[in-house]
Amino acid sequence: MKVLVPVKRVIDYNVKARVKSDESGIDLANVKMSMNPFCEIAVEEAVRQKEKGVVTEVVAVSIGPAQAGETLRTALAVGADRAILVQTSEDLEPLAIAKVLKAIIALENPDVVIMGKQAIDGDNNATGQMLAALLDWPQATFASALELAPGKATVTREVDGGLQTLAVDLPAIVTADLRLNEPRYASLPNIMKAKKKELVIKELAELGVDTAPRLKVLKVAEPPKRGGGIKVETATDLVANLKTAGVL
Amino acid sequence: MAVLVIADHDNATLKDSTEKTVTAALKLSGDVDILVAGKGAKGVADAAAKITGVRKVLLAESDELGEGLAESLEALVVPLMNGYDAVLTPATSQGKNFSPRIAAKLDVAQISEIVDVVDASTFIRPIYAGNALETVQSSDAKKVITVRPTAFKAAADGGSAKVETIAPPAAPAKTHFVDQKLVKLERPELSGAKIVVSGGRAMGSAEEFQKVIEPLADKLGAAVGASRAAVDAGYAPNDYQVGQTGKVVAPELYIAIGISGAIQHLAGMKDSKVIVAINKDADAPIFQVADFGLVADYKAAVPDLMAALTAAGK
Incomplete structure (x- = not known):
């Protein structure tokens, strides 16, 4: 069974995103970039499924600038077998990403796609579902447990107030939620080994996909700042203040 | 339109x-x-x-x-x-x-x-x-x-x-419902709760987290949350996590206890209407977003707060 794992390079989750002074976007210059945390969980899951013997090959794919190659090397160091970089300097919207992934899937024919439920930059939570719709594949989003068997995946999903279990026929799209697993750190020998693994670069234009943006970003602004708070001396003061604020 | x-x-x-x-x-x-x-x-x-x-x-x-x-x-x-x-x-x-x-x-x-x-x-x-x-x-x-x-x-x-x-569509051929387990929550659900009480790494252990955070939450009828640091340390389950990679919440009242206020945590709670921070480190970043800050060790402050709530008829 072959798994495709799309991964995205984003601002490291521990770095505060800063708005550019001209409000045209987020300042990405000299900012630490890492693999999107939900993508890390997806890679980890694919590798664990391979370690269990269910999966035979894990292919990581990323769509982005040349530096997204580093993100793919991280996936290879964790245990992906090979990687594909679809190189572009454009910042693609989820619909365009889904179309590019569909084109890659036509070339790779995976049995299952495991991907993060959302990227922590755009926060859209849309690409996996869009990809499933474009392919007319079943989807199981926000997975907290995944059992793969020939032709079938049983997925436990995080829903409002509990868990739902779905059985989907393969091929299918599974998106990873936080509880699916805890990603490992790549060991130094594996990081070295990853440098020798295959990483194929394709230019976005080669794929012949319409990636024109549908949304025009007019402005990116800082959210309103919180007014300065006060320090209270005792728990009794605190309760009195909360009563005055009308929240108790 | x-x-x-x-x-x-x-x-x-x-x-x-x-x-x-x-x-x-x-x-x-x-x-x-x-x-x-x-x-x-x-x-x-x-x-x-x-x-x-x-x-x-x-x-x-x-x-x-x-x-x-x-x-x-x-x-x-x-x-x-x-x-x-x-x-x-x-x-x-x-x-x-x-x-x-x-x-x-x-x-x-x-x-x-x-x-x-x-x-x-x-x-x-x-x-x-x-x-x-x-x-x-x-x-x-x-x-x-x-x-x-x-x-x-x-x-x-x-x-x-x-x-x-109107007529429903035909059943999907490739997706099959197996079951659904909705947790009968004793507390409100985190993302929709009016009050959230969250604990951080300062708790030091899962036992301490339960002993300190949960009774306060129950007294207030609040949901329980945790920082990623507390979750990573195993003090609280993953679905308690409030933050960029966990749940984004915006309750009426958010009480952060022993949470320093890492960027990734602030991202998940800074739209709360009123934020309370209890932390013994007066320089903790959480105080920059808090409406009411209490610089104190939670070990003393939480029992005091419980007593003050009781005194106030809670």
Whole structure:
């Protein structure tokens, strides 16, 4: 069974995103970039499924600038077998990403796609579902447990107030939620080994996909700042203040 | 312009995120219909019909719609969109699950988790976990939008729209519902709670976390949250995590105990109405977003707070 794992390079989750002074976007210059945390969980899951013997090959794919190659090397160091970089300097919207992934899937024919439920930059939570719709594949989003068997995946999903279990026929799209697993750190020998693994670069234009943006970003602004708070001396003061604020 | 709102419900009751989404929809157009897709959900449709400003309610029922399968929602909504210019769905886990499928089938962008409507094609939405607000203008003929419910006031009751039953789609062939376990929560659900009490790494152990955070939460009728550091250390389960990679919450009152205030945690709670921080480190970043800060060791401060709440009749 072959798994495709799309991964995205984003601002490291521990770095505060800063708005550019001209409000045209987020300042990405000299900012630490890492693999999107939900993508890390997806890679980890694919590798664990391979370690269990269910999966035979894990292919990581990323769509982005040349530096997204580093993100793919991280996936290879964790245990992906090979990687594909679809190189572009454009910042693609989820619909365009889904179309590019569909084109890659036509070339790779995976049995299952495991991907993060959302990227922590755009926060859209849309690409996996869009990809499933474009392919007319079943989807199981926000997975907290995944059992793969020939032709079938049983997925436990995080829903409002509990868990739902779905059985989907393969091929299918599974998106990873936080509880699916805890990603490992790549060991130094594996990081070295990853440098020798295959990483194929394709230019976005080669794929012949319409990636024109549908949304025009007019402005990116800082959210309103919180007014300065006060320090209270005792728990009794605190309760009195909360009563005055009308929240108790 | 006609707008369709897809109701959020559990087949028995209509969730107030629906009324909030109607408020957003009415900013786009006066012609707002509601779709109730479920099973045995007539009561939900009747409740939706009472929302002021709603033109009519469409009710479609089947087993798969009742189970909330995304493939069924897509098959139901996409043909309906011939009669609508926009579809708005509350950005709950259910709405987030199916809405992008509808967008992709219509070959349009999804405008995710809007917090404000500028005009019928321009919207404001948070990115980077709310660290920035993006104003986007859509060039698509039809708009597919999810709405962050906490950003809008609920539309009032007082209407009397007609409920019209429509045919459900055929069952999806490749997705099968197995089961659903809804936790009978002793506490409110984290993402919808009015009060959240969260603990951080300062707790030092899972036992201490339970001993300190949970009784305070129960006294306040609050949900329990935790910082990523506390979750990573194993003091609290993963589904308690508040932050950029966990749950984003905006309760009336957020009480952070022994939480330093890492960026990734602040991203998940800084839209709360009132924030309280209890931390012994006066320089902890959490105090920069706190309305009320108490510089104290939680070991003394939490029992004091419990006593003060009791004294105040809580």
